[in-house]
Amino acid sequence: MMRFLRSALVIARRDFAATVLSKTFLLFLLGPLFPLIFGGVFGGIGASVANSRERPVVAVISSPADFARLSAARDRFAESVDDNAVIQLTNFAPEPNLAAQEKKLLATQHPPVQAVLTSPFDNPHLTGAIQLDGTTARQLKLLIDSAEDVSELPQPHLIVTPTRSTSGSLSKDRTITGQAAQFALFFLSLLLATMLLSQVVEEKSNKIIEVIAAAIPIDAMFVGKLFAMLSASVIGLILWMSAGAALIASLKGSLTFLPVPAVGWPAFLLLVVVYFAMNYLLFGAMFLTIGAQATTVREVQIMSMPATFAQIVIFGFAASAVASPNSPLAISAAIFPLSSPLVMVARAAEEPEIWPHLAAVAWQLLWVGLIVRLGASLFRRTVMKSGPRGKWWRLSRV
Amino acid sequence: MLRQATQSAIDGPAVEAVDLVKDFAETRAVDGVSLAVPTGSIYGMLGPNGAGKTTTLRMLLGIIDPSSGTRCVLGRERPIEAAPEIGYLPEERGLYPSMQAREAIAFMGALRGLPLREARGRADELLEQHGLGEWAKKPIRTLSKGMAQTVQLLGAIVHRPRLIVLDEPFSGLDALNQGRLEELIRREARNGATIIFSTHVIAHAERLCERIAIIAGGKVVFEGRVDEARNRLRPIVRLRTRAQEGPWLSAIPDEARLEGDELVFELPSGGPEPLLKALIDGGAGIEALAIERPGLHDAFVAIAGEAAAAAMAEEKPQ
Numbered sequence: 207m208m209r210f211l212r213s214a215l216v217i218a219r220r221d222f223a224a225t226v227l228s229k230t231f232l233l234f235l236l237g238p239l240f241p242l243i244f245g246g247v248f249g250g251i252g253a254s255v256a257n258s259r260e261r262p263v264v265a266v267i268s269s270p271a272d273f274a275r276l277s278a279a280r281d282r283f284a285e286s287v288d289d290n291a292v293i294q295l296t297n298f299a300p301e302p303n304l305a306a307q308e309k310k311l312l313a314t315q316h317p318p319v320q321a322v323l324t325s326p327f328d329n330p331h332l333t334g335a336i337q338l339d340g341t342t343a344r345q346l347k348l349l350i351d352s353a354e355d356v357s358e359l360p361q362p363h364l365i366v367t368p369t370r371s372t373s374g375s376l377s378k379d380r381t382i383t384g385q386a387a388q389f390a391l392f393f394l395s396l397l398l399a400t401m402l403l404s405q406v407v408e409e410k411s412n413k414i415i416e417v418i419a420a421a422i423p424i425d426a427m428f429v430g431k432l433f434a435m436l437s438a439s440v441i442g443l444i445l446w447m448s449a450g451a452a453l454i455a456s457l458k459g460s461l462t463f464l465p466v467p468a469v470g471w472p473a474f475l476l477l478v479v480v481y482f483a484m485n486y487l488l489f490g491a492m493f494l495t496i497g498a499q500a501t502t503v504r505e506v507q508i509m510s511m512p513a514t515f516a517q518i519v520i521f522g523f524a525a526s527a528v529a530s531p532n533s534p535l536a537i538s539a540a541i542f543p544l545s546s547p548l549v550m551v552a553r554a555a556e557e558p559e560i561w562p563h564l565a566a567v568a569w570q571l572l573w574v575g576l577i578v579r580l581g582a583s584l585f586r587r588t589v590m591k592s593g594p595r596g597k598w599w600r601l602s603r604v
Numbered sequence: 605m606l607r608q609a610t611q612s613a614i615d616g617p618a619v620e621a622v623d624l625v626k627d628f629a630e631t632r633a634v635d636g637v638s639l640a641v642p643t644g645s646i647y648g649m650l651g652p653n654g655a656g657k658t659t660t661l662r663m664l665l666g667i668i669d670p671s672s673g674t675r676c677v678l679g680r681e682r683p684i685e686a687a688p689e690i691g692y693l694p695e696e697r698g699l700y701p702s703m704q705a706r707e708a709i710a711f712m713g714a715l716r717g718l719p720l721r722e723a724r725g726r727a728d729e730l731l732e733q734h735g736l737g738e739w740a741k742k743p744i745r746t747l748s749k750g751m752a753q754t755v756q757l758l759g760a761i762v763h764r765p766r767l768i769v770l771d772e773p774f775s776g777l778d779a780l781n782q783g784r785l786e787e788l789i790r791r792e793a794r795n796g797a798t799i800i801f802s803t804h805v806i807a808h809a810e811r812l813c814e815r816i817a818i819i820a821g822g823k824v825v826f827e828g829r830v831d832e833a834r835n836r837l838r839p840i841v842r843l844r845t846r847a848q849e850g851p852w853l854s855a856i857p858d859e860a861r862l863e864g865d866e867l868v869f870e871l872p873s874g875g876p877e878p879l880l881k882a883l884i885d886g887g888a889g890i891e892a893l894a895i896e897r898p899g900l901h902d903a904f905v906a907i908a909g910e911a912a913a914a915a916m917a918e919e920k921p922q
Contacts, residue, residue: 418715421692
């Protein structure tokens with residue numbers, strides 16, 4: 207056993223150094239920045255376009271006093287809802303020829319006049335490109351009514367007493383925390399585990415595989431490669447998590463706005479790391495096994511798409527179990543090894559018991575071992591030609 | 605150190621194979637190979653490409669499992685258990701191109717259980733000894749093919765193995781490096797290592813080996829001492845005489861052929877004395893007479909057959 211571990215360590219050390227000390231690792235670390243940069247750039251462009259676009263207005267032909275009442279009602283309404291959702295109003299003093307003024311205003315493009323309202327409190331009349339049952343008409347009616355009420359009734363003062371959450375909302379918030387953790391795990395695994403598809407191609411193309419196969423058990427090589435990439439990924443993970451936490455903290459002041467998971471923050475964060483490792487090892491071992499069959503980079507590229515889809519399907523299975531962690535679906539997803547880490551990390555946010563996590567981690571480790579053994583055996587059989595290949599394999603190589 | 609400590613524990617052959625068979629799908633690559641490599645010897649495996657040499661070596665090293673038959677390497681039936689005491693240079697050379705030369709050697713030593721720090725120290729020593737000291741920290745991709753091959757060879761011996769297996773080690777080397785490699789093999793053997801190497805160049809085996817196995821068509825057609833292989837053929841007599849006719853001609857075998865002005869024939873079973881007497885008494889007038897011992901190549905042709913010899917000849921000799 208000691209020799210096995212020592213052999214795995216030799217491979218892990220070589221792979222880790224080759225990965226982390228390469229220039230491309232910097233690109234790898236910067237990887238998650240690219241979606242953020244793209245998001246920022248396109249978000250900025252979108253906002254800029256939205257800001258530069260003039261919003262349609264309703265031209266109100268009335269005395270300044272009437273417009274002030276109507277405008278005050280609009281502002282009160284805008285405080286309760288999003289300002290962008292409330293129609294914009296612009297005042298115009300009445301002209302002698304009201305019909306001509308209406309016509310002129312409806313043809314105005316700066317600002318773009320959507321409709322014209324005349325005599326808002328005496329004999330309101332709305333003309334323009336609006337539907338009778340549309341938002342503009344209904345909002346204007348509400349504003350006119352509200353402006354009239356304000357002048358007649360005393361203003362009640364609403365006293366607001368905020369609470370942190372109700373028990374119903376806490377449960378829902380924890381589900382959201384679970385979903386967020388699950389998605390983060392899935393995203394990282396999708397990003398990192400898929401890289402393992404190409405891990406053995408280097409040895410095969412360099413022909414060094416034979417030196418390794420003669421010196422150590424193939425299982426040890428697989429385990430070494432898995433843990434090398436896990437270590438490299440953990441470096442990335444720590445960096446990204448620290449940067450993310452710093453960013454959130456700088457934007458919000460602290461991280462306490464997130465709902466507290468059922469197992470508590472320290473245990474939850476620990477479990478996130480453990481389940482990330484488990485999820486990575488499970489998918490990594492599977493991808494290493496599949497990728498080891500490839501002889502060229504082209505074959506690896508062909509394999510990567512179905513591998514990604516398989517991950518998405520398993521994520522979908524795990525995600526469907528989040529809402530009810532004790533349902534038969536959730537339990538079967540927790541037992542199925544490849545979805546188990548994703549389901550259990552969400553459970554850690556929703557349920558306070560720790561023992562299911564201990565059992566789950568043991569179960570997942572067992573499967574990592576089984577997949578590695580299977581992968582090594584398959585590798586020896588098909589790649590090192592140490593045994594007969596199945597018919598399916600020969601057909602696939604035609 | 606490891607080698608000296610355990611050398612005395614081995615009494616039997618360093619490597620023993622009994623009836624090894626390897627099938628790849630419908631092809632039988634190795635067909636009942638049996639051999640025994642004495643501890644401390646230099647052992648050659650001769651045969652044309654495709655004869656089954658590499659597959660046999662891979663089975664002996666545990667890289668692949670035989671379809672049937674047994675093998676015992678350094679006293680262990682599972683060769684991977686003896687891996688820390690084995691050094692291996694595969695036919696298809698391979699190194700990580702971005703790795704430094706000393707790191708590549710140290711890596712191979714570490715794979716065989718040598719602590720990394722010690723492996724690095726030995727790598728530096730070996731590189732110095734072989735004139736590659738200044739290349740120690742250069743990436744493999746900047747080395748010439750010969751240098752890279754030397755680095756890989758040093759990686760195979762850095763942990764001072766008791767058994768060194770070299771698959772076509774002379775392939776790709778120039779004459780100077782071939783000579784150096786022969787010297788290295790002799791030195792390792794003098795230090796007590798058992799060395800097995802495969803080759804399709806008979807001259808190397810003839811110069812280095814004490815015992816050989818001739819493999820053709822997946823079978824061992826001869827296994828034994830080089831002398832024994834040669835002794836399978838009778839010595840060749842080259843004779844030039846003054847007389848063209850005479851009673852001495854009755855001492856010349858019917859199979860004798862004329863090469864220039866020389867008669868060439870196998871030494872008759874009676875040996876040189878009766879032949880000499882018959883020639884002198886018969887008035888041959890001997891101008892020149894040479895009795896040549898057959899070379900390993902002649903023995904190989906006789907043992908493996910003309911087809912195998914032709915296949916060897918078609919390959920590029922070094």
